[in-house]
Structure formats: structure tokens, C-alpha cells
Amino acid sequence: MSDEKLESLSTVTLKNGSSGKKANSLKSIGNSESTISSQPSNQLSAGLLGWYSVCSSKTLKSGELSFITMFNEPLVLYRDNDSRVRCIKDLCPHRGASFQGGTIDSGEIICPYHGGRFSAEGTCTNLDRITCQHIVDSNYNNYAKKIHLYQYPCIENNGYVYIYYTGEAKTDLKEFEFKRSLKDSLPEAYGFETSEYAFEEVFVDFKCDWARIIENHLDILHIFWIHGNTIPDKDVNRNAITSFDQEITRDSRHIESKYHHKKNGNGEGEFISIKFVPPGRIMIYKGTPKTARYIQVLDHIPLGSNRARVIVRHYRKFMKNKVLTDLILFKHLQQRIFYKVFSEDYLVLKTQTFNEQMGYIKKDNVKLLGEDKMVQYYWDWHQNALNKDKPWQIHATNSNTNTVHLDMPMPYPPENPKLAIENQRAIVIKLLIRALVPIGLLLLII
Ligand code: FES
Ligand SMILES: [Fe+2]
Known part of the structure; x- marks a missing residue:
């Protein structure tokens, strides 16, 4: 043709870009999405930065760290104490280590390098481990304020984990302006x-x-x-x-x-x-x-x-x-x-x-x-x-x-073809078991 x-x-077709009806409720961490405006157009308004589905809710288990990169930037996903998903830059604000090898304890992420521990909001909750408490107390701006995680907004919806990726993680999620609604x-x-x-x-x-x-x-x-x-x-x-x-x-x-x-x-x-x-x-x-x-x-x-x-x-x-x-x-x-x-x-x-x-x-x-x-x-x-x-x-x-x-x-x-092979093997084994069970029952009867 x-x-x-x-x-x-x-x-x-020109539509006003309004969000759909009956969308599932959105559980979000971050700013409200009230800053969004959409113009009627036959050109797509979204660019390459914005909402991405990055994993499935069920694969992100409490107490586990999940590492991913977006446009080459290393990130960590985990669940905080309220089971809400957090997406942070994979960079410890103490000395720049990755959280690979780190742990989660009561929803707080712990850096593997010196044990720096961070609240869900991103503040360091054990600065006295890294330095003396009196130094922290006397010079808050130089310590506690700077040793803070960088995050991206996250939403879980219908079993997907979405992040609002802008390329610039922030210490305060309220600073994000949403150019486009996830809806x-x-x-x-x-x-x-x-x-x-x-x-x-x-x-x-x-x-x-x-x-x-x-x-x-x-x-x-x-x-x-x-x-x-x-x-x-x-x-x-x-x-x-x-x-x-x-x-x-x-x-x-x-x-x-x-x-x-x-x-x-x-x-x-x-x-x-x-x-x-x-x-x-x-x-x-x-x-x-x-x-x-x-x-x-x-x-x-x-x-x-x-x-x-x-x-x-x-x-x-x-x-x-x-x-x-x-x-x-x-x-x-x-x-x-x-x-x-x-x-x-x-x-x-x-x-x-x-x-x-x-x-x-x-x-x-x-x-x-x-x-x-x-x-x-x-x-x-x-x-x-x-x-x-x-x-x-x-x-x-x-x-x-x-x-x-x-x-x-x-x-x-x-x-990773191994997974495909394991899947094939599971099919064969399950089919064999299904074929053997009636034969076994028959043998028992006779
Ligand atoms: S680099 Fe993370 S606690 Fe020191
Ligand atoms: Fe294809």
C-alpha cells in the first residue's frame, strides 16, 4: 500500500489528554501531580523522561534490595517500613559507595561500607557511627543535612512499580514537578x-x-x-x-x-x-x-x-x-x-x-x-x-x-538461557508426573 x-x-483524533475513568487508586510517594497540564495535540506530549514501569510489585520483596539502572544511572529499589517502594540513587552520601552488599533493617537501608543507616525519607539515622555526635550537633548543616539519600518518586499501581525518572534524583521528593500524569x-x-x-x-x-x-x-x-x-x-x-x-x-x-x-x-x-x-x-x-x-x-x-x-x-x-x-x-x-x-x-x-x-x-x-x-x-x-x-x-x-x-x-x-531451559525442564517433569500418577494408581489397584 x-x-x-x-x-x-x-x-x-484530537483529545484533551484527560486521564481515564476508573483508574486504579495510586499509592504514591512524592509530590501531588497537580502541576500537570496537557495540551490538545496530535503530537505526543511525553518525552523520554517521565513515568516508567520498572518492575513488578511481587518481585520487590520487603527486606530486599533490587538494583536497576535507568539510562546508565544506578538505582536501588526497596520497601520502607510502611512497605512503600523507595527508589534511591545507588550512592551512599557518606563516601559514595554503592549499596550493593548492603542490607535493609526495619525498612531502613544500611550501607555496606561503614554501616551508615538511612530513614525512608533519606536522613542518616546513625551519624554517630560515622562521626562524633557533638560534631553533628554543633554543625548540622555540614553533616546531617548533607548526608541524605537522593530519591525518585515511586508509585505502585496494579502490581507494577513505576518511577518518575528525570535523570536528577533529589533529597526532597516534594521538589519534583510532574510534567505528565501516570494515569x-x-x-x-x-x-x-x-x-x-x-x-x-x-x-x-x-x-x-x-x-x-x-x-x-x-x-x-x-x-x-x-x-x-x-x-x-x-x-x-x-x-x-x-x-x-x-x-x-x-x-x-x-x-x-x-x-x-x-x-x-x-x-x-x-x-x-x-x-x-x-x-x-x-x-x-x-x-x-x-x-x-x-x-x-x-x-x-x-x-x-x-x-x-x-x-x-x-x-x-x-x-x-x-x-x-x-x-x-x-x-x-x-x-x-x-x-x-x-x-x-x-x-x-x-x-x-x-x-x-x-x-x-x-x-x-x-x-x-x-x-x-x-x-x-x-x-x-x-x-x-x-x-x-x-x-x-x-x-x-x-x-x-x-x-x-x-x-x-x-x-x-x-x-540468560538457563531460565528458559529450567522452564522447559519443569514442563517435562510435570508432564511426566502427570502421566505416571495414574499408572501408579493403577498398579496399586491391581
Ligand atoms: S560510604 Fe556509606 S557509610 Fe560510608
Ligand atoms: Fe519479534
Whole structure:
């Protein structure tokens, strides 16, 4: 399909960017979000700094430290005494050690270097361990005030942990000004009532540019070819015709593309809808938000240059019975498919990252085709956001920077194929047990 035809199919919808109804209650630490204003526009208002889903609530256990990087900046996530999530810069304000090897005690984080201990708000609660109390008392501004953690605002919502990432952690969370509401990122803002669905989650780590992964997930064409033998849909295979009518909607909050099979004409034979909500969320579904039987929510986390994590949540209105899904190993089988799908993409993503970094992927060298309209819009937004926010320059590393954070293992497949193998093994063992139990019972009877 020509670009002109695509353009004529595109509908540009203007909305006022107001947050959705019935969004789940937000449990937040930080400033109120009353400073947000959104202008009606067909350009995405969000840049690359803002709300990111960075992990799942259930993986962040009380008493444990969870280390992550955002745009190369090392951060620590943990739960304070009230079980609220804290996100601090991984830097002890005493002498600059990392909290790696540190501990949590009664919700307070303790530095492994000299035992400096910090309250949830970030003040040092045992300065007398580091220096003499009378010195602290007589010169408060030089000690207690300066030895203070740097934090980012956090919100937990619907089992996700979100942080408001600006590149500049602050000692006082009230100083943050929210340029965008988290509500605009939630599925509920677009009519999806996720509480009506069951879901499974998969985490995936990649050593490549995070923007290439987002681009991959916006790209409908490649699934027929590269994942044609893996995705359990008879219509998705290498021999299928992979050309669609496409309808694109844009407003200040999101870009959406609906793909229809050509043979059925517009409005019928919908193949899939893909919604991009900046900076890092994609929702994939079929039907309307009210009727969709499944929604795939993908969150892309820019850990660092050449490092990214994806959280994949698969919401479904079918197979909601836990006993039944356990019985048929639904979670394991789903993970198996996801691990395989992401492994199939991995070499492409890494080589594409190289080509991008070498400057090979530019207008004169590559040609976006009809169905790549979504990718084109994404590229446009991403380039503008890069120019505006320059997130990679805030904590830029260079060839002299040591690689301590880069050397940290990335725990999830395809970077860690061991998990995928363990998952396969669990499937085989559980299936064997299920086959052997009736045989054992039969033997007992006879
Ligand atoms: S560096 Fe953390 S207590 Fe000294
Ligand atoms: Fe893919």
C-alpha cells in the first residue's frame, strides 16, 4: 500500500489528554501531580523522561534490595517500613559507595561500607557511627543535612512499580514537578479494565538499544516471517499474505494503529491493534478495549546503552481459573513461547543496534514501507524526544568508565538461557508426573 493511501486511511483524533475513568487508586510517594497540564495535540506530549514501569510489585520483596539502572544511572529499589517502594540513587552520601552488599533493617537501608543507616525519607539515622555526635550537633548543616539519600518518586499501581525518572534524583521528593500524569500510561486510561482479566508476566533482558526493541514490538510484518513457526496462530506463518489496511490514530497521549485484513475491507477482519504510550509502553489487543479478550502490555526499560529490559504482561479474559491453568501448565507454556519469540528477535535487535550506532540506518540507506507507518511515527517521536531530553547525556559513560554495572549479569532470557531451559525442564517433569500418577494408581489397584 502506498504512503498516500495509508495517509488517507489515517485518522488524526484530537483529545484533551484527560486521564481515564476508573483508574486504579495510586499509592504514591512524592509530590501531588497537580502541576500537570496537557495540551490538545496530535503530537505526543511525553518525552523520554517521565513515568516508567520498572518492575513488578511481587518481585520487590520487603527486606530486599533490587538494583536497576535507568539510562546508565544506578538505582536501588526497596520497601520502607510502611512497605512503600523507595527508589534511591545507588550512592551512599557518606563516601559514595554503592549499596550493593548492603542490607535493609526495619525498612531502613544500611550501607555496606561503614554501616551508615538511612530513614525512608533519606536522613542518616546513625551519624554517630560515622562521626562524633557533638560534631553533628554543633554543625548540622555540614553533616546531617548533607548526608541524605537522593530519591525518585515511586508509585505502585496494579502490581507494577513505576518511577518518575528525570535523570536528577533529589533529597526532597516534594521538589519534583510532574510534567505528565501516570494515569495517562495506564491501560484504564484507554478503556481497558484490567481488573477483569487474569494475567501472567514474563521478564526479558536484551543487550541492545532499547528503542530497537520498541520498534520491533510496533512492527507487525516481522512476526509472520521470523516468528511464523512459533506464534500459535494458523494465520501467522511465512506463507501468509502480510499486507494490511492500516488505520492510525494519534493524540497527545498515544499512537495507535489498527490492522485489518485487506480482503475483508475496512472495519472488518481486524488482525490486531497496537497502541504506543510513551515513553516505553505498548498495548496489543484485538477488538475494542471493552471487548478485547486479551491485552498484551509490554514495558520497555532503558537500563543503559545497549541494555534493556522488557516486562511482558499477558492479560486474558479466558482461562481465568487458576486450578485449570495450573493443570495445563499454562504459565510455563506461555513463558516457553515468549522466551522463544524473544530469542528469535535477539540477533536482529543486536545487529540493528550496531547498524543504528554506526549511522547506517538513515533516510538514504533504508526505506520504510506502507505498514511501517507506525514505526515511522515512533522514529519521529523518538528523535524529537532524544533531541529535547537528551537522556543518554545526563549520566553519560565513556571509554574510561569502569564496567561494574555493565558486568552485572542480566537475569532473564534470552540473556540468560538457563531460565528458559529450567522452564522447559519443569514442563517435562510435570508432564511426566502427570502421566505416571495414574499408572501408579493403577498398579496399586491391581
Ligand atoms: S560510604 Fe556509606 S557509610 Fe560510608
Ligand atoms: Fe519479534
